[in-house]
Amino acid sequence: MWLRAARWYEAQGEMREAIVHALEAADFSYAASLLERTAEDIWLHGETHTLYR
Structure with missing residues (x-):
């Protein structure tokens, strides 16, 4: 489920x-x-919190 969502978001350009x-x-x-x-x-x-997480 999570992986499918990740690929969907990637396809939509929502990389974060x-x-x-x-x-x-x-x-x-x-x-x-x-x-x-x-x-x-x-x-x-300025979204380094994403990188740290």
Whole structure:
């Protein structure tokens, strides 16, 4: 369920939500992949709490 939601959010461009759901699914490889693609954007928008989590 969590992984399916993560992939749906990714398809919608909601990367932060996708990361949260990938982590809930314990798919750390997928979560890391999402983070690598969005880390700069998250950092520049002051949302480092997402990275720390």
